[in-house]
Amino acid sequence: MKAKTIEHMRHMELVGVTVDNPHYSRAHSGEKWNPPKSAAVMNIRESAISLLAAKGVINAAQVAAADRFRGLWEALGGSGAGALDYTKEPVDGGGVSEPITVRQLEAGRQLKAAQKELKIHHGEYAYRLVGYIAGEGRSMHELTETRRQRDTMTDNLRTYLDILAALWGYSTDRNVSRPK
Numbered sequence: 001m002k003a004k005t006i007e008h009m010r011h012m013e014l015v016g017v018t019v020d021n022p023h024y025s026r027a028h029s030g031e032k033w034n035p036p037k038s039a040a041v042m043n044i045r046e047s048a049i050s051l052l053a054a055k056g057v058i059n060a061a062q063v064a065a066a067d068r069f070r071g072l073w074e075a076l077g078g079s080g081a082g083a084l085d086y087t088k089e090p091v092d093g094g095g096v097s098e099p100i101t102v103r104q105l106e107a108g109r110q111l112k113a114a115q116k117e118l119k120i121h122h123g124e125y126a127y128r129l130v131g132y133i134a135g136e137g138r139s140m141h142e143l144t145e146t147r148r149q150r151d152t153m154t155d156n157l158r159t160y161l162d163i164l165a166a167l168w169g170y171s172t173d174r175n176v177s178r179p180k
Contacts, residue, residue, distance in 0.1 A: 047137045057154060061170040062161035066134040068168055069114065073135035075107035117167050118160055126160045133157055 021038040028034040049066045052058045058066075118126035132138045140150045 048133050048139050052154065052157075058158055058161060061165040062158060064170045065161045065164035065168060066130075069111075069130055069134040069164060070137075072107040072111050072114075073131065075103055076111065077104075114164055114167060117163055121163055122156075122160065126156070126163075129153065129157060130160050130164070134161075 018037050018039060021035055023034075024036050025034055029036075049058070049063060049070075053063045114130075115127040118130065132143060133140070140153055144150045144153055
């Protein structure tokens with residue numbers, strides 16, 4: 001194996017998980033070939049959120065809030081919608097691209113509400129921490145130097161994710177209800 005592949009494998013820890021079946025159909029509920037859940041393999045070292053969830057440090061509502069935050073963050077292209085570059089020549093046959101989509105506008109609105117809610121309760125740092133961990137996918141080790149700092153940051157992250165879970169209507173027990 002190549003050295004790069006071996007190094008990549010060191011950062012993997014695969015576990016079996018049960019997930020919602022993406023092909024499940026309510027019209028065929030109860031059929032053996034149409035289970036509501038299915039088995040999957042997940043790399044728990046993919047992100048700090050997946051690692052904390054696998055260790056039982058954060059609950060299902062906190063994971064759902066972090067996943068929603070990440071989805072909104074990614075909808076905006078990571079840190080926000082990009083500006084149009086008017087210096088580029090349009091390509092023949094290509095249409096004019098929209099500077100920002102409706103999906104990006106909605107993601108920006110929801111992230112702004114999340115930022116406001118976190119700032120009211122814990123200040124600007126709360127939103128930045130959730131952005132670093134859930135949005136950008138940084139690890140706790142990347143942002144801290146000592147075990148005590150990591151433990152404190154984890155406790156803070158749990159608190160901030162609770163606020164987002166409440167904002168977006170996720171329950172705080174193990175059975176997460178997804179808002180529409």
